[in-house]
Amino acid sequence: MKKSNNTDLWVHSLLQKANVKLEPQGSTILEIDKALKTASKNGSGKVGFPEFVGIVKDFILVIEDKADVAKHIKHNTKNVICTSTKHIKDYAVNGALFYAQHLIKNTSYKKVIAFGISGDEKKHNISPIYVDTTEYYRELPEVESFISFNEDNIDEYYTREILKEKTNKEKELSEILKDAAELHEDLRNYGNLKDIDKPLIVSGILLALREEEFKNFSIDDLTSDEVNTDGEKIYKAIELNLKRAKVAPEVKRDKILSQFSIIKDTQVLNETNETLKKTPLKHFAEFLYSRIYQSIKWTNSSEDYLGRFYGEFMSYSGGDGQTLGIVLTPKHITDLFCDLVDIKPNDTVLDPCAGTAGFLIASMHHMLAQTDDKKKRKHIKQKQLHGLELQPYMFTVATTNMILRGDGKSNLINENFLKQDVGKLQLKGATIGMMNPPYSQGSKKNPDLYEIAFTEHLLNSISADGKVIVIIPQSAVTGKTKEEKAIKSNILKHHTLEGVITLNKDTFYGVGTMPCIAIFTTGEAHPKNKKCKFIDFRKDGFKVAPHIGLIETQQAKDKKQHLLDVWFNRIKSENKFCVETTVEAEDEWLHSFYYFNDEIPTEAEFEKTISDYLTFEFSMIMQGREYLFDDEVSDETE
Template identity: 35%
Template sequence: MEITLSERITENLVRDSFRELGYYTAENGISIEEQKSEIVKIKKLLSKASKNNKGNKGYPEFIISNKLDHNFLIVFECKPDLKKHQSNNLDKPVDYAVDGVLHYAKFLSKDYIVLAVAVSGSTVSNLKISNYIFASNDGSYTELKNEHSQPVEQLLSFDDYYRLASFDPVVAKKRHEDLISFSRELHELIWTKAKVSEEDKPLLVSGTLIALMNNAFQKTYKALDSDDIQDAWLSAIKKELDKAEIPQGKKDTMIQPYTTIAVHPNLGRPDSKTAKEYPEGVFKEVIDSINDNVWPFINIYHDFDVVGQFYGEFLKYTGGDKKALGIVLTPKHIAELFSLIADVSKHDVVLDICAGTGGFLISAMQKMLRTAYTEQEILDIKKNKLIGIENSPKMFALAASNMILRGDGKANLHQGSCFDDAITDAIKKAKPTVGLLNPPYAQSKSDAELHELYFVKHMLDLLDVGGTGVAIIPMNCVISPHQAKHELLKHHTLKAVMSMPIELFYPVGAPTCIVVFEAHKPHQESNKKTWFGYWRDDGFMKTKHLGRIDLNGKWNEIKERWIEAYKNNEVHAGESVLNYVNADNEWVAEAYLDTDYSKITKDDFETVVRNYAVFKMLNEVS
């Protein structure tokens, strides 16, 4: 006679693990529901999830949610018999743990990122555990893996599960896409219901994120009256700034842009037009939305310029020509590429003289932290090794808030002109070894003193001897003759130039290139060839609602190939070349590359011949 072991035994073992791993700690915000759920969306998704296909509701043993991220769930399915862990075809959800948990997770993944956990066994010593991550709504999933790319075969704390799930490539991609979609929705809410100006919208986001860092505000803002919430919001920001070890003058500069929002008339008590839809006020709705959709992202993805993402998205709705305003924000993957080109580490001091929202500094900090081994090294990087300058007071506030949200780095942010003597004297004392730059683009040919190459030269002049400067500038800067090219090569060595994708800054159509210099070593004295890379295809594609994204997951492979070729000065026909250049030459790969005939197909040949024939015919007719 076969003995049927009770599933209650396995469930009790899982509960014991929950206690040991801190799931039942009151202040962690975790909710554990068993065999049911009071969450309306979950009940709806599982309304037809019966494992026996009878069309009624079905529930896994445990459903775990958390206040930190309402879009993330962990579900558990338990079986006492190890033989019932997984069927051969994963098609028996009633009888097998893996089959069952995948069944439920598939339904829930339509609206959630789901971590599915299957547990089998009747004693602590013989438990078998499988973990899977559902990242998209098409029902596809992968095994959950640890930092060493090994499958996770044990029960983890909620924080560890959340962290590993978040860094799954598919999850990270979906999180990013969700953030872009939300930024578009938030713009619509802020503009249509509150009429907040274009330049103040990103400040509303960054200020709210800082305010949410204040535990008292995060716990109480929902209960505040609409007349009081703006003052409480500003007070929370001030309290968080007071915790920062930065001079009072910088705090005052930073808080000033937020005071405008704190008295904005449409963010207080709702008027007759908004009272019905938002009876507690639009501001509380905005804070709620940011708390639910952005705050979880901030806590996980420390290498992402979230404030810059919103700034860039909001810019799309600004009237006028963004290029004419000199506003060209650097895409995240290019900021990451800069840190790889400069090969930054814990030993470097990184400078950005046109910091914007701080994207380069955030990317550099994350790469530097990966080379740190002690808490002292980590603290040193955050406190002493990131330097930024930003002229615009409002942009300075955004950059400083970005660094505060990352844990530090704001102490060495300067508000003012990068050409100011007092600021440059202070920076030289820090002896920066790496400069990263996306300068403001000149608005007209008459802006001789504001030519992009003069910003590049100034950055290099501030670096220590032998330092590496990396900048992204318009292509015409390296093609057209200019006095600045002579001044640059008189003092610094041009190591490399890479031609970037034409639509890199889409929707702004500004063809660009990356230039890499070695500081304070005259080009002629170096007597070295310059490496030119043809980096026109980064694998990103334009999409209707998300802009340019890595739609097919090609970027990592392309990035690694580019960096390897650059570091080793590799020469490949049609892709890269070495050449001696001077200030009068064109600094662009296209001028020196050899054609790679091995890649030319019959179709390419026929297209060229056909186009030439049409050209000849039209000219003869005319």
């Protein structure tokens, strides 16, 4: 079958989107061009032309593609890629491997990543293979884009997928989690602290440490003095730093300070501990300075360090956070929110359930990254980030977190979002609303506490033609109760649903919530003929690691890029990933509700299904369980 040029064009567009510069049908790099002159797939020793070839850092990337997905790869009976001339010519992966091994032999490059690609924009397979100077090859997990293979990401891909080693980023995360666990133990052992108080101790000391550079605080000054206690010294430094950060009005500053009074008022924290030979407060300050403070102070990441610490504390106790319906949002989700709404430097963001301020921190970093104008950057920090948080201690942690990220005048207030007048909230001029509301608080007696009710209140609080994006349980968009159905109906009367993305069940690891992301445009009734996107993003490239929790695999970047390309209509997708359809209020707004598998299975898929069934049946019979296949039900089981 002759390959369609459409396949080449589609592959070329994928390369462009990922900023990977390869050349079609040859190379201007002399060494590669010379090698290709003897790379004929016929074995004739004449010139051979892969579809694309080029250099990224010290890797050769080579691509062979076919229009027909049935011509993707051919293995022999030993599950080895066939290297006969016929299969090299007919199959994408086999041809790509041939070119990779030829280039390794005939150039000075030591690493080649070959790609066999088949199909088109909607239905396709992209299979990378790694080849080194031993001509050893490794088949790697399929990808959806080339985002992992540009100059910014290819070294990380090589470290993770080929060397199977931890990247610096993963090592850093591992250390953070290890430190969090150790600090948790110390807070418990030396401070006898309740779960609710632990993040306050951490965040208070971090604020006090900021006064070191102004000579108003020093860890060396913590001397276990019984009159001017270590807690009094830390508390005074916190007060100074809140003033320096220009936290206003005064009532807000006083409210935050009152939460930190635990530091000076808790006797056990201010007494010399016999094991430590110092006060627990000094021990915590030394730990936070050496292990945490410097990382937070200099980081440019949207990583919510305090949120991670709080999450670690909750994972040990297993009680307080879940009882209050608090589910802290992972970093990769806060960043994904910013990408899905295409946040810009002129946007104003409102998070009415701010938690530890993860969404506001992510928004701030994404907006700051898009402008170098000093006045604009200052305006973003001081005027374009708004948050509400009901829990006083969480409000204090959120404010501290924002101060530590260089935003001392963030517009955070300690109020109940549901009691706020939406007309007054609209005066903030927010163009984007982001929210992770309290979970599992609503009931027929308290319908205002349903997650979908929080969503409606946020929609009504944002400027017309703004965007609202929320992460809520899947049950919230199915509308099981009469009250939830009524809220969904009312939402569509005043706002437009853009789509819903079903997430990995482990997104909130350890909580047991099946989440989804819902995205809306505000202030315009949902058009009857509008097609919404319903996406199955359960396979997001994140997995659960023992003793750590949810971690990012190398596939995560690729999966996210594919999601964004589909969301912004840059590429088409199969229905099994994204269904585009009109909606009704009574529908379950989830991919699983609208998806119908209308693909005819291939002969190979049919044969595999039959083979799997026969293997299963044989296994059961060998285990004496042939009764599973009896046509008649015995009297005992009737």
